[in-house]
Amino acid sequence: MSNVDQIIAGSGELCPEHLIPILQEIQAKEGFVSQAAMTKVADAIGIPESRVYGVATFYNQFRFAPQGRHVIEVCRGTACHVKQSLKLAQHLQRKLSLKPSGNSPDNKFTVITVACLGACSIAPVIKLDGEFYGHLDVDKLDRLLDGVAEGVSHAG
Amino acid sequence: MRASQLIAPCCDRCTHRPGSPCRDLINCLAQGPICHQDEACAKARRDLLAKVRRGGEGTLIFVGAGTCGRANGSTKVLARIGEFLTQHAIAAQIIEVGCIGYCQRELFVDVQRDGGPRLAYADINPGNIDQLLDEVFGKNNPRNSFLYGRHGDAGPAWADVPEINTTDFFRQQVKVVLRNAGVIDPSSLDAALAVGAFRSAARALCTMTPEEVCNEVLASGLRGRGGAGFPTGQKWNIARQTPRAQKYLICNADEGDPGAFMDRAVLESDPFFVIEGMLIAAYAIGASKGYIYCRAEYPLAIERLTQAIAQCRRVGLLGNNILGSLFSFDIVIKQGAGAFVCGEETAILASIEGGRGMPRSRPPYPAIAGLHGKPTVLNNVETLANIPVIIERGAAYFQSLGLDQAAGTKVFALSGTVRNTGLVEVPVGTKLRTIVEDIGGGALPGHRIKAVQMGGPSGGCVPSAYFDTATDYGTLIQLGAMMGSGGMVVMDERTCMVDVARYFMEFIRNESCGKCTPCREGTTRMLEILTSITERPVGDEDKRLERMRGVLHIEELAATVKEASMCGLGQTAANPVLSTLRYFRSEYEAHVIEKLCPAEQCQGLAVYEVDNATCIGCLICKKSCPSNAIVGERKQAHYIVVDRCTGCGTCVTACPKHSIHRVQEERACV
Numbered sequence: 001m002s003n004v005d006q007i008i009a010g011s012g013e014l015c016p017e018h019l020i021p022i023l024q025e026i027q028a029k030e031g032f033v034s035q036a037a038m039t040k041v042a043d044a045i046g047i048p049e050s051r052v053y054g055v056a057t058f059y060n061q062f063r064f065a066p067q068g069r070h071v072i073e074v075c076r077g078t079a080c081h082v083k084q085s086l087k088l089a090q091h092l093q094r095k096l097s098l099k100p101s102g103n104s105p106d107n108k109f110t111v112i113t114v115a116c117l118g119a120c121s122i123a124p125v126i127k128l129d130g131e132f133y134g135h136l137d138v139d140k141l142d143r144l145l146d147g148v149a150e151g152v153s154h155a156g
Numbered sequence: 157m158r159a160s161q162l163i164a165p166c167c168d169r170c171t172h173r174p175g176s177p178c179r180d181l182i183n184c185l186a187q188g189p190i191c192h193q194d195e196a197c198a199k200a201r202r203d204l205l206a207k208v209r210r211g212g213e214g215t216l217i218f219v220g221a222g223t224c225g226r227a228n229g230s231t232k233v234l235a236r237i238g239e240f241l242t243q244h245a246i247a248a249q250i251i252e253v254g255c256i257g258y259c260q261r262e263l264f265v266d267v268q269r270d271g272g273p274r275l276a277y278a279d280i281n282p283g284n285i286d287q288l289l290d291e292v293f294g295k296n297n298p299r300n301s302f303l304y305g306r307h308g309d310a311g312p313a314w315a316d317v318p319e320i321n322t323t324d325f326f327r328q329q330v331k332v333v334l335r336n337a338g339v340i341d342p343s344s345l346d347a348a349l350a351v352g353a354f355r356s357a358a359r360a361l362c363t364m365t366p367e368e369v370c371n372e373v374l375a376s377g378l379r380g381r382g383g384a385g386f387p388t389g390q391k392w393n394i395a396r397q398t399p400r401a402q403k404y405l406i407c408n409a410d411e412g413d414p415g416a417f418m419d420r421a422v423l424e425s426d427p428f429f430v431i432e433g434m435l436i437a438a439y440a441i442g443a444s445k446g447y448i449y450c451r452a453e454y455p456l457a458i459e460r461l462t463q464a465i466a467q468c469r470r471v472g473l474l475g476n477n478i479l480g481s482l483f484s485f486d487i488v489i490k491q492g493a494g495a496f497v498c499g500e501e502t503a504i505l506a507s508i509e510g511g512r513g514m515p516r517s518r519p520p521y522p523a524i525a526g527l528h529g530k531p532t533v534l535n536n537v538e539t540l541a542n543i544p545v546i547i548e549r550g551a552a553y554f555q556s557l558g559l560d561q562a563a564g565t566k567v568f569a570l571s572g573t574v575r576n577t578g579l580v581e582v583p584v585g586t587k588l589r590t591i592v593e594d595i596g597g598g599a600l601p602g603h604r605i606k607a608v609q610m611g612g613p614s615g616g617c618v619p620s621a622y623f624d625t626a627t628d629y630g631t632l633i634q635l636g637a638m639m640g641s642g643g644m645v646v647m648d649e650r651t652c653m654v655d656v657a658r659y660f661m662e663f664i665r666n667e668s669c670g671k672c673t674p675c676r677e678g679t680t681r682m683l684e685i686l687t688s689i690t691e692r693p694v695g696d697e698d699k700r701l702e703r704m705r706g707v708l709h710i711e712e713l714a715a716t717v718k719e720a721s722m723c724g725l726g727q728t729a730a731n732p733v734l735s736t737l738r739y740f741r742s743e744y745e746a747h748v749i750e751k752l753c754p755a756e757q758c759q760g761l762a763v764y765e766v767d768n769a770t771c772i773g774c775l776i777c778k779k780s781c782p783s784n785a786i787v788g789e790r791k792q793a794h795y796i797v798v799d800r801c802t803g804c805g806t807c808v809t810a811c812p813k814h815s816i817h818r819v820q821e822e823r824a825c826v
Contacts, residue, residue, distance in 0.1 A: 051511075094806075
């Protein structure tokens with residue numbers, strides 16, 4: 001039984017209210033929401049596939065392609081913007097030669113820009129594999145990425 | 157999950173059980189036992205309460221481990237403290253607390269030894285935690301260079317150490333919502349009960365009618381802290397008076413404003429007070445089911461809330477027949493999925509129902525027909541966290557907290573180019589200057605503060621000339637800004653106001669749900685205009701004309717979007733443009749007419765030039781240029797083709813001889 005089937009089976013009786021939580025659970029397990037998964041969810045809840053697709057694409061959280069091994073979320077909130085987060089985003093874009101999907105060609109990294117991570121006091125901030133890193137500049141970011149590339153634990 | 161020690165029965169005579177709850181349960185914790193007379197039971201209760209209030213027995217080490225604490229390395233610091241204690245065989249308890257609000261000086265590590273005061277040490281990181289531990293435990297030197305202050309009164313022996321609330325950052329703050337943040341253990345119900353949690357809920361549920369609760373909140377003058385500022389008591393009364401069997405309460409924790417993080421800090425540092433506020437609100441309107449709609453970007457807040465709700469359920473503070481009042485209420489957490497528009501109340505409803513988070517037109521207001529068509533009250537986290545204080549200390553006290561006509565306090569998230577960043581809770585009506593200069597410490601060395609952006613994408617920029625303005629709802633709106641949810645981003649002369657307006661417009665354009673045309677099309681067009689101003693019109697005559705025409709029309713366009721949009725997002729979308737146009741028109745003119753950005757921020761307007769005298773022809777800049785705009789041979793001076801240059805500035809950082817400079821005069825129209 002696939003992850004998706006398990007999640008659907010484990011959710012008990014389904015109604016449209018469960019749609020977003022189920023999609024979130026699928027994404028948490030699989031890293032993204034596939035077309036097949038959306039079809040299954042639509043069948044299980046008893047709503048048209050178009051509705052599932054409509055909801056999934058409305059929210060920024062959902063991704064529709066597999067993610068790289070390391071996920072970098074670059075905060076583009078106001079405080080980060082004022083403290084030059086655009087430069088960080090552009091630097092990542094260039095350094096990792098990101099494709100339009102946000103993945104690097106070797107699928108090692110996925111870079112996502114997010115509206116605000118809510119850690120404005122340590123701007124500019126990024127989240128790398130769930131860990132926050134604040135007060136960054138291009139050099140610190142480079143060191144952080146080098147650390148990841150070498151597989152050592154992230155610099156504090 | 158930890159069991160509650162405080163709620164455990166003192167002896168066989170205690171009749172409280174979750175199935176048959178005692179009405180005096182909460183009062184019994186401090187004054188008990190109430191149902192029987194027994195000095196031994198009373199003493200045991202007092203001792204236990206004192207112990208829990210202190211945080212535990214023996215040596216205690218408190219580590220600030222909110223999201224910003226974690227970003228500053230709290231996980232490593234916690235691990236290191238654990239290792240140190242084991243290595244040196246020191247018996248001490250480590251307690252994770254939330255955020256005390258002074259993010260600039262994070263991490264805060266507090267140490268409290270037997271008989272001594274709780275001392276706060278600031279600026280701790282994984283690199284210097286060993287040094288701190290060595291000073292405190294090895295050399296027995298509590299007054300070391302990391303010492304920031306002490307918590308509470310500690311007698312003459314510690315008079316030389318400042319009380320934490322008398323230090324510069326905290327002196328002018330009035331802590332109501334944040335009173336326990338960074339002080340108590342947010343994962344422990346007992347810690348919250350020991351500082352008075354659920355006393356107000358017990359009072360409301362057991363001794364007041366819903367009408368009395370609504371009226372008390374109405375009399376307090378509390379207005380919604382989420383942005384719109386609607387009187388909370390009035391909203392509750394509408395829902396209370398709507399006769400339906402099923403009603404809902406929703407706590408709006410979808411703090412999507414970039415630049416705001418108050419709600420996150422409150423949920424992470426003191427979740428029980430929000431739950432208590434929800435319990436009182438639900439009782440007042442007659443709701444049996446509550447939702448907390450929290451951003452998925454706040455995993456720690458969700459984790460702490462989940463724990464807190466489970467603990468409350470276990471001891472009967474949520475569930476059926478709470479505290480014997482026959483009132484039943486339970487809370488479900490809904491994770492937002494990343495849509496700014498879901499901060500709008502009707503959009504939240506659509507999102508909880510499982511649809512696209514699109515607002516609908518009002519009326520009917522959610523208080524009459526909301527979630528699943530039932531009366532629904534939506535309150536922001538900070539609003540709900542104020543409720544217990546109003547019930548406990550009365551409407552008059554809350555009213556007296558604010559300055560002039562305003563009531564209560566407001567938490568602001570201070571960030572940007574200011575010395576002290578963090579959370580600041582001040583009376584509503586406090587002058588901006590107090591917040592930015594006194595508490596925030598003013599500009600960074602060598603810089604000058606230009607403006608403060610308030611209220612996120614819906615708000616506006618207040619220039620420094622208006623810093624003597626009071627931060628209350630009405631005054632800010634007159635200035636073209638708004639209280640908003642409380643984000644306060646300080647900007648200095650290095651920030652370009654046109655770029656800020658463009659940044660917000662890009663944000664709103666991306667977040668517009670697309671339902672109504674004025675917002676969907678209007679924001680797109682405004683963004684086009686702003687983008688064209690911040691770029692050089694290279695080689696194209698039409699483009700040059702377009703820039704001029706765009707500026708002529710942007711004010712009219714902004715007014716139309718404001719008037720014709722359906723929800724708050726569109727109605728306020730133009731505010732950043734209008735307020736920057738109002739106060740910083742000269743910057744717009746410089747961009748449009750002189751084609752230069754006074755703050756040197758707009759990349760699209762940057763023109764770079766290689767200094768022929770110092771260029772050694774090393775080819776490094778040529779290789780680094782992402783748009784192949786640099787021409788030159790080895791050992792010969794390079795030059796930049798302005799038409800190809802995007803102004804990214806990569807070459808400036810790459811040049812080993814610092815030969816590339818930004819040209820600050822108009823010469824772009826080649």
